[in-house]
Amino acid sequence: MPKIVITGGAGFIGSHIADRLSEQFPVHDLVIFDKMTYAADIRNIQGLITTGRAELVVGDVCDFDLACQVVDGADHVIHAAAESHVDNSFGNSLLFTRTNVYGTHTILEACRRMGVKRIIHISTDEVYGEVRDGAADEGTALNPTNPYSASKAGAEMVISGYLHSYRMPVVTVRGNNIYGIRQYPEKIIPRFALQLDSGKKLPLYGSGRNRRHYLAAQDFAAAIALLMQRGKIGEIYNVGSDDEFENIQIADMIAGIFGYRLEDVIDFVPDRPFNDWRYAIDSSRIRALGWSPQRRLIDDLPGVVHWYRSNVFRFRRLTAGLANPGTDIDARLRPATPDT
Ligand SMILES: NC(=O)c1ccc[n+]([C@@H]2O[C@H](COP(=O)([O-])OP(=O)(O)OC[C@H]3O[C@@H](n4cnc5c(N)ncnc54)[C@H](O)[C@@H]3O)[C@@H](O)[C@H]2O)c1
Structure with missing residues (x-):
């Protein structure tokens, strides 16, 4: 086999x-x-x-x-x-x-x-x-x-x-x-969804203008x-995709899914030691083989956010600090970044 x-x-x-x-x-x-x-x-x-x-x-x-x-x-x-x-x-x-x-x-x-x-x-x-x-x-x-x-x-x-x-x-x-379901909520989309779900604000690094695809x-x-x-x-x-967003735009979209205005839920915090302003890649080589993205974040985001809200029980350990004794819970609760 x-x-x-x-x-x-x-x-x-x-x-x-x-x-x-x-x-x-x-x-x-x-x-x-x-x-x-x-x-x-x-x-x-x-x-x-x-x-x-x-x-x-x-x-x-x-x-x-x-x-x-x-x-x-x-x-x-x-x-x-x-x-x-x-x-x-x-x-x-x-x-x-x-x-x-x-x-x-x-x-x-x-x-x-x-x-x-x-x-x-x-x-x-x-x-x-x-x-x-x-x-x-x-x-x-x-x-x-x-x-x-x-x-x-x-x-x-x-x-x-x-x-x-x-x-x-x-x-x-x-x-x-x-992006998608099942991502550990240290990355920006699940983290922000769970923050708002539990009534907390969205901690955003620096100006929030860093860009990611x-x-x-x-x-x-x-x-x-x-x-x-x-x-x-x-x-x-x-x-890669052509779907490029500033972190603050991601925050805005997620706030909108919850029915909040961004200015009411945003909390700017100092940036990490070094934070690349933007990443961008040219995917022509794999596109020449016939691959291209079939999905868009703008269409998928409501469903993805819904999944995190429906699966909040999976991630309770993050705030309770129960599942990984010995890990740095404070560090794991730092502001979300989109990075991989
Ligand atoms: N998430 C992104 O946006 C992204 C983007 C580009 C590339 N990547 C790369 O894709 C890969 C997967 O990323 P992800 O986001 O799914 O990460 P993840 O953290 O969700 O998953 C990593 C997995 O690796 C396992 N793992 C960690 N250390 C291990 C070890 N020593 N032995 C065996 N298993 C171990 C973990 O248990 C976990 O299941 C990584 O190589 C990452 O660098 C991720």
Whole structure:
């Protein structure tokens, strides 16, 4: 039976990829390899697990022996596991380097040893750093500006070494901000929805004018499915949308969904140590393969906000501080940012 492994598959994007691949590759064995950190939730993949459609292996991508066992016999490994929240990276950057750089290296080496046929590595547009005007294409030099994006760029450097030294079959994907259900509410959309739902104001960094592009998780998953079949080995693909918004516009849209005026619910707070003004990527390369975004944030946002309000029980632990003893609850309640 052909086999697909998704690291980080119980997280936000990984679970959307799992849903997509489960439908598109119905005869493949699906294995989700996830450490089940605070950002994961078994409910993200419960349907796939209880129906036997996917198997969950709980473990660390930095564990080489386990990684070898998990990827053994895999046709495709989709590497989505990561520490993903920029704000946390300012406080605990070593964990980011461990998971994102050493973890990627470990998965790559395991794939090399086990002869995996294709690896799709999920990276981010943040590796380009700030893009004030225009858009970065895949040839633009990397210029990461925070510990998270530096760790993602570091992972790409390890991949570059493996591509040249071992001709590893890796395709790298640099996504812009992804939105949808199941995202841990440290990122701007779920955070703001839950803030307003609990009667609190919306903490917004700086002027609120920083800009980000937003792509639906389903569209991103479709891009991954396409690149599994048609992505060129060794190539990098930007995967982004034209949907660009200032943070304050996101706040305004969400306030509007609740029936509030923005000025009544906004709370400006000092910015974080460094905050890129804008990210923007040119996705012509994957568009030439026939992919394009099918969804728009403006259309999806009411449904997404409704999902967070209906699933508020999932996230009570965030304010109660019960689920992750030892984690920095205050840090996790810092102002929301859109970043990945
Ligand atoms: N969210 C975005 O907007 C966005 C945009 C571009 C790229 N990305 C990238 O996409 C990938 C997924 O992001 P996400 O938003 O779904 O993140 P997420 O934080 O929701 O999920 C990350 C998953 O990885 C798992 N994980 C963390 N450390 C692990 C380890 N050591 N071993 C095994 N599993 C581990 C977590 O348990 C979690 O399930 C990341 O590589 C991220 O850098 C995210």
